[in-house]
Amino acid sequence: MSAFIKIERRDDLALYSPINAPYYFIILLDGYFSFSLDFNSYKCDGKTILFLSPYQLLKWDSDACNEVYVLQFHGDFYCIEYHKEEVACNGILFNNVYESPFISVSEDFFNEVIQLFLKMNRLPSAMNYDVSIIRSYLQLILALCSKEKQIANKQHQIIPVKKTTILHFKALLDEHFIEMKSVAFYAEKLNLSVNAFSKKVKKQYGKTPSKLIRERLTLEAKRLLHLTYKSIKEIAHELGFNDEFYFSRYFKKEVGVSPKVFREKVGISIAAK
Structure with a gap:
């Protein structure tokens, strides 16, 4: 092998x-x-x-x-x-x-x-x-x-109580997760209180909205580190972090290793652009 x-x-x-x-x-x-x-x-x-x-x-x-x-x-x-x-x-x-x-x-x-x-x-x-x-x-x-x-x-897809509410959140999150990291923003967009919105999202996905926001941001960070030659500073800026060191601390807390170590160990894909 x-x-x-x-x-x-x-x-x-x-x-x-x-x-x-x-x-x-x-x-x-x-x-x-x-x-x-x-x-x-x-x-x-x-x-x-x-x-x-x-x-x-x-x-x-x-x-x-x-x-x-x-x-x-x-x-x-x-x-x-x-x-x-x-x-x-x-x-x-x-x-x-x-x-x-x-x-x-x-x-x-x-x-x-x-x-x-x-x-x-x-x-x-x-x-x-x-x-x-x-x-x-x-x-x-x-x-x-x-x-x-x-x-x-x-x-096995779970049918939402209000299809437009939950599926619209997914679309909103994919569109705004970089610049909008507040649960209140998405709740307001869907005309729901933060509490009611959080309960609906947790019922659908088994995760809180704040958890999904963090995971979506972390997933994008992993993709950029693996699929591009952009510097960590460039990636931090692209993901809405004003400070690359704050981004590194955030990434390490979520993933367990720093962006630098992640890129060194996982490598940059041959499909990177």
Whole structure:
């Protein structure tokens, strides 16, 4: 296996916590478990595939898993953004702040992905053609999971009490998250009190509006650090921070490492502009 990709079967999930890791992760789990990711809590039961992007903060709370398979890879091995059109997986590995970081899958689908994991693991990648095959298997896994996630999102989408209220907030946040970081701004735009607005958003997304605002800003910071050659000072200014040092403190608090360390470890994508 390449130094930039690793596949393993884990027997003790509690001991596995990829915190402060500059890798993408695809984790296959079978059983009951609960965990927190970036301080958001989740519970799962059955066959599940969990997706992590670099430096997400993962903590297992409990588990009773029968099987755990972990695939990790660095952006230098397989550039997600460069291949996003052909595998449609950008929303999987740079987790959308509005969606769950995992999907529940059927036994057949779960076993199909495990077999792909095992095929990849049998290749020593000592030769260039082995590396190409491993990348092809990884691309197939990402494409299959992307399609499965799209299907799951359509089937399990929560219908808002007031469609225009909640969906309009999502559109407003994507448009104004840089210059407008106050919950009151979005509540006022939707003609709601801050309290009523916060309850509706929490019911829909399982997160408070302030949490979603921070996550959306942090996600954009990660994208700019990984997908552009812009300096940290330029990124800080683009994201509405007057001081790059304040931006660095904010980023480290949210991610666990500074923007400088994040960029050094994760790297700048070959798709960077």
